[in-house]
Amino acid sequence: MFIAYAVVGGLLALALAASATFTLQRNDQVVASMRKVEVPDSWLPRLATLKAAGALGLVAGLWVTPLGVAAAVGVTLYFIGAVISHLRVKDHDLAPAAVLTLVAVAALVLRVLA
Template identity: 45%
Template sequence: MSTAAVVVTVLAALWVGFSAFSVFARAKWVVEPLAEYGVPRAAWPWLGAAKAAGAAGLIAGLFVPVIGVAAGVGLVVYFTGAVVTVLRARSYKHIPFPLLYLAPVVVAMALA
Protein backbone atom coordinates (compact mmCIF):
# COMPACT_ATOMS: atom_id res chain seq x y z
CA MET A 1 0.00 0.00 0.00
CA SER A 2 1.38 3.41 -0.94
CA THR A 3 2.09 6.21 1.47
CA ALA A 4 -0.59 8.31 -0.21
CA ALA A 5 -3.19 5.59 0.35
CA VAL A 6 -2.29 5.33 4.04
CA VAL A 7 -2.36 9.09 4.56
CA VAL A 8 -5.68 9.57 2.75
CA THR A 9 -7.23 6.59 4.56
CA VAL A 10 -6.17 7.89 7.97
CA LEU A 11 -7.41 11.39 7.15
CA ALA A 12 -10.72 10.03 5.84
CA ALA A 13 -11.13 7.95 9.01
CA LEU A 14 -10.39 10.96 11.21
CA TRP A 15 -12.84 13.10 9.22
CA VAL A 16 -15.62 10.50 9.44
CA GLY A 17 -14.77 9.93 13.12
CA PHE A 18 -15.18 13.65 13.73
CA SER A 19 -18.58 13.44 12.06
CA ALA A 20 -19.55 10.56 14.36
CA PHE A 21 -18.37 12.48 17.41
CA SER A 22 -20.41 15.50 16.29
CA VAL A 23 -23.56 13.39 16.21
CA PHE A 24 -22.84 11.82 19.62
CA ALA A 25 -22.10 15.27 21.10
CA ARG A 26 -25.30 16.57 19.49
CA ALA A 27 -23.47 19.51 17.97
CA LYS A 28 -26.06 22.13 17.08
CA TRP A 29 -24.76 22.48 13.52
CA VAL A 30 -25.31 18.73 13.01
CA VAL A 31 -28.55 17.95 14.83
CA GLU A 32 -30.54 20.97 13.69
CA PRO A 33 -30.29 19.94 10.03
CA LEU A 34 -31.08 16.32 10.95
CA ALA A 35 -34.29 17.51 12.63
CA GLU A 36 -35.01 19.74 9.63
CA TYR A 37 -34.64 16.75 7.28
CA GLY A 38 -37.10 14.76 9.37
CA VAL A 39 -34.59 12.22 10.69
CA PRO A 40 -36.05 10.82 13.94
CA ARG A 41 -34.05 11.52 17.10
CA ALA A 42 -34.05 7.81 17.90
CA ALA A 43 -31.98 7.22 14.75
CA TRP A 44 -29.24 9.72 15.62
CA PRO A 45 -27.19 7.41 17.88
CA TRP A 46 -27.37 4.70 15.21
CA LEU A 47 -26.14 7.15 12.58
CA GLY A 48 -23.23 8.13 14.81
CA ALA A 49 -22.46 4.47 15.48
CA ALA A 50 -22.46 3.69 11.76
CA LYS A 51 -19.99 6.50 11.11
CA ALA A 52 -17.79 5.47 14.03
CA ALA A 53 -17.77 1.85 12.84
CA GLY A 54 -16.91 3.00 9.33
CA ALA A 55 -14.04 5.14 10.59
CA ALA A 56 -12.69 2.26 12.68
CA GLY A 57 -13.11 -0.08 9.72
CA LEU A 58 -11.05 2.20 7.49
CA ILE A 59 -8.21 2.10 10.01
CA ALA A 60 -8.55 -1.68 10.45
CA GLY A 61 -8.45 -1.95 6.66
CA LEU A 62 -4.85 -0.80 6.70
CA PHE A 63 -4.05 -4.16 8.30
CA VAL A 64 -6.90 -6.33 6.97
CA PRO A 65 -7.85 -4.97 3.53
CA VAL A 66 -11.21 -6.73 3.29
CA ILE A 67 -12.40 -4.86 6.40
CA GLY A 68 -11.34 -1.56 4.84
CA VAL A 69 -13.23 -2.34 1.65
CA ALA A 70 -16.35 -3.28 3.61
CA ALA A 71 -16.08 -0.09 5.69
CA GLY A 72 -15.51 2.01 2.60
CA VAL A 73 -18.50 0.53 0.80
CA GLY A 74 -20.63 1.02 3.90
CA LEU A 75 -19.58 4.66 4.20
CA VAL A 76 -20.22 5.30 0.51
CA VAL A 77 -23.73 3.89 0.94
CA TYR A 78 -24.19 5.91 4.15
CA PHE A 79 -23.15 9.25 2.68
CA THR A 80 -25.01 8.59 -0.57
CA GLY A 81 -28.08 8.07 1.60
CA ALA A 82 -27.28 11.34 3.35
CA VAL A 83 -27.23 13.13 -0.01
CA VAL A 84 -30.59 11.57 -0.91
CA THR A 85 -32.02 12.62 2.47
CA VAL A 86 -30.89 16.21 1.93
CA LEU A 87 -32.34 16.22 -1.59
CA ARG A 88 -35.66 14.80 -0.37
CA ALA A 89 -35.81 17.53 2.27
CA ARG A 90 -35.17 20.08 -0.51
CA SER A 91 -32.35 21.58 1.53
CA TYR A 92 -30.17 22.10 -1.51
CA LYS A 93 -27.72 24.42 0.23
CA HIS A 94 -26.70 21.48 2.46
CA ILE A 95 -25.83 19.06 -0.36
CA PRO A 96 -22.07 19.83 -0.19
CA PHE A 97 -21.79 18.67 3.43
CA PRO A 98 -22.32 14.92 2.98
CA LEU A 99 -20.25 15.13 -0.20
CA LEU A 100 -17.34 16.53 1.84
CA TYR A 101 -17.39 13.31 3.87
CA LEU A 102 -18.03 11.05 0.89
CA ALA A 103 -15.16 12.33 -1.26
CA PRO A 104 -12.21 11.33 0.98
CA VAL A 105 -13.69 7.86 1.50
CA VAL A 106 -14.00 7.37 -2.27
CA VAL A 107 -10.43 8.61 -2.78
CA ALA A 108 -9.12 6.30 -0.03
CA MET A 109 -10.85 3.35 -1.66
CA ALA A 110 -9.51 4.28 -5.08
CA LEU A 111 -5.94 4.51 -3.76
CA ALA A 112 -6.14 1.26 -1.82
Protein backbone atom coordinates in the same frame (compact mmCIF):
# COMPACT_ATOMS: atom_id res chain seq x y z
CA MET B 1 -1.14 3.72 -3.68
CA PHE B 2 -0.98 2.41 -0.14
CA ILE B 3 0.39 5.68 1.21
CA ALA B 4 -2.36 7.57 -0.61
CA TYR B 5 -4.97 5.28 0.98
CA ALA B 6 -3.35 5.72 4.39
CA VAL B 7 -3.60 9.51 4.08
CA VAL B 8 -7.11 9.66 2.58
CA GLY B 9 -8.48 6.86 4.76
CA GLY B 10 -6.87 8.32 7.87
CA LEU B 11 -8.28 11.80 7.26
CA LEU B 12 -11.71 10.36 6.48
CA ALA B 13 -11.54 8.26 9.66
CA LEU B 14 -10.73 11.40 11.68
CA ALA B 15 -13.69 13.23 10.14
CA LEU B 16 -15.97 10.29 10.86
CA ALA B 17 -14.76 9.97 14.44
CA ALA B 18 -15.33 13.69 15.04
CA SER B 19 -18.77 13.54 13.44
CA ALA B 20 -19.72 10.46 15.48
CA THR B 21 -18.61 12.23 18.66
CA PHE B 22 -20.59 15.38 17.84
CA THR B 23 -23.62 13.28 16.93
CA LEU B 24 -23.49 11.36 20.22
CA GLN B 25 -23.10 14.64 22.11
CA ARG B 26 -26.11 15.98 20.20
CA ASN B 27 -24.20 19.02 19.01
CA ASP B 28 -26.65 21.80 18.09
CA GLN B 29 -25.36 22.11 14.53
CA VAL B 30 -25.51 18.35 13.91
CA VAL B 31 -29.01 18.07 15.38
CA ALA B 32 -30.22 21.03 13.31
CA SER B 33 -28.80 19.49 10.14
CA MET B 34 -30.40 16.13 10.92
CA ARG B 35 -33.76 17.74 11.61
CA LYS B 36 -33.53 19.69 8.36
CA VAL B 37 -33.38 16.39 6.45
CA GLU B 38 -36.09 14.88 8.68
CA VAL B 39 -33.94 12.35 10.50
CA PRO B 40 -35.67 11.31 13.75
CA ASP B 41 -33.71 12.04 16.94
CA SER B 42 -33.93 8.36 17.84
CA TRP B 43 -31.67 7.56 14.85
CA LEU B 44 -28.77 9.72 16.06
CA PRO B 45 -27.07 7.02 18.20
CA ARG B 46 -27.35 4.50 15.35
CA LEU B 47 -25.93 6.92 12.81
CA ALA B 48 -23.09 7.83 15.19
CA THR B 49 -22.34 4.12 15.63
CA LEU B 50 -22.20 3.65 11.85
CA LYS B 51 -19.77 6.56 11.53
CA ALA B 52 -17.58 5.21 14.34
CA ALA B 53 -17.59 1.73 12.81
CA GLY B 54 -16.62 3.23 9.45
CA ALA B 55 -13.73 5.10 11.06
CA LEU B 56 -12.49 1.96 12.82
CA GLY B 57 -12.86 -0.09 9.65
CA LEU B 58 -10.90 2.39 7.57
CA VAL B 59 -8.05 2.37 10.08
CA ALA B 60 -8.12 -1.43 10.42
CA GLY B 61 -8.11 -1.55 6.63
CA LEU B 62 -4.49 -0.41 6.74
CA TRP B 63 -3.66 -3.96 7.86
CA VAL B 64 -6.63 -6.01 6.64
CA THR B 65 -7.43 -5.10 3.04
CA PRO B 66 -10.92 -6.68 2.84
CA LEU B 67 -11.96 -4.83 5.99
CA GLY B 68 -10.73 -1.54 4.54
CA VAL B 69 -12.65 -2.18 1.32
CA ALA B 70 -15.81 -3.10 3.23
CA ALA B 71 -15.52 0.00 5.44
CA ALA B 72 -14.96 2.26 2.43
CA VAL B 73 -18.00 0.75 0.69
CA GLY B 74 -20.11 1.26 3.81
CA VAL B 75 -18.96 4.87 4.29
CA THR B 76 -19.57 5.60 0.61
CA LEU B 77 -23.12 4.22 0.86
CA TYR B 78 -23.70 6.17 4.09
CA PHE B 79 -22.81 9.47 2.44
CA ILE B 80 -24.70 8.68 -0.76
CA GLY B 81 -27.70 8.23 1.54
CA ALA B 82 -26.91 11.58 3.16
CA VAL B 83 -26.84 13.33 -0.21
CA ILE B 84 -30.12 11.67 -1.20
CA SER B 85 -31.65 12.74 2.12
CA HIS B 86 -30.71 16.36 1.44
CA LEU B 87 -32.06 16.23 -2.11
CA ARG B 88 -35.28 14.54 -0.98
CA VAL B 89 -36.23 17.52 1.18
CA LYS B 90 -34.87 20.00 -1.38
CA ASP B 91 -32.10 21.12 0.96
CA HIS B 92 -29.28 22.28 -1.28
CA ASP B 93 -26.84 22.74 1.60
CA LEU B 94 -25.33 19.35 0.82
CA ALA B 95 -21.71 20.28 0.11
CA PRO B 96 -20.29 18.55 3.24
CA ALA B 97 -22.11 15.29 2.46
CA ALA B 98 -21.15 15.48 -1.23
CA VAL B 99 -17.48 16.14 -0.46
CA LEU B 100 -17.36 13.30 2.05
CA THR B 101 -18.99 11.03 -0.54
CA LEU B 102 -16.19 11.84 -2.97
CA VAL B 103 -13.53 11.31 -0.30
CA ALA B 104 -15.09 7.95 0.60
CA VAL B 105 -15.08 6.92 -3.07
CA ALA B 106 -11.42 7.96 -3.30
CA ALA B 107 -10.61 5.87 -0.21
CA LEU B 108 -12.41 2.89 -1.74
CA VAL B 109 -10.58 3.18 -5.07
CA LEU B 110 -7.21 3.66 -3.37
CA ARG B 111 -7.73 0.69 -1.02
CA VAL B 112 -8.72 -1.57 -3.93
CA LEU B 113 -5.70 -0.46 -5.98
CA ALA B 114 -3.17 -0.60 -3.12
